[in-house]
C-alpha cells in the first residue's frame with residue numbers, strides 16, 4: 001500500500017495529472033476539494049461542524065473558497081482524516097490532491113498517514129509552475145458545471161463549449177476571477193509552500209517535476225520520478 005501526494009500551485013495541472021496517474025498505477029484518487037465541495041453543497045442553512053468543542057459554520061467555509069481563500073485547516077483536516085482512515089482500512093493505495101495544503105493540516109495528516117502506511121511508501125511530487133503561468137492559465141480556465149473538470153486554454157480546447165467528459169456546460173468559476181487567483185496564489189506561497197520543509201523534516205521523499213510542458217510530458221516525468 002502506498003501514498004502519493006501531489007502538490008503545486010493553482011493551474012499546475014494537478015487534477016489532470018492525478019487522473020492519469022491514478023489510472024496508470026491503480027491508486028485511489030483522493031481529491032480534497034471534491035469532498036469539501038460535496039459537504040458544502042449538502043449543507044443546510046446554519047449547519048456547523050464541531051471539532052474539539054469549537055463550532056465552524058459551513059456557510060462561512062463556502063464564502064472563503066469563493067474568495068480564493070483556503071478552507072479552515074481544522075475543518076479540512078477533520079474531513080480528510082475521517083476519509084483516509086476508511087480508505088486505509090479498505091487497503092487502498094492513495095493519490096492525495098489538495099491535502100495537505102497548510103502546515104496545520106500537514107501536522108495532522110502526516111503522522112496519521114505514517115501510522116496507516118509504511119513511511120517508505122509515502123511520496124511527494126511537486127509540480128512547479130511560475131507565477132505568470134499560474135495567473136495566465138487560471139484566468140483562462142473554464143470548469144464543467146457538473147463534473148468539475150477544469151479546461152485549461154489550448155488549441156484543442158479553444159472552441160469547446162461543453163465538457164468533453166460529460167457534455168455539461170462550461171463555466172468560469174468565481175475563484176478564477178483575476179483578483180481571486182492572486183489571492184489563491186498568495187495562499188499557496190504563504191500557506192502551502194512551507195509544507196515542503198515540513199515534509200523534509202519528516203524524512204519524506206520529495207520529487208520535483210516541471211509543470212510548464214504538455215500534459216503528456218508532465219505525466220511521463222511523474223512516472224519517471226515515481227519509479
Ligand SMILES: [Zn+2]
Nearest residue numbers: 144147163166
Ligand atoms: Zn463534465
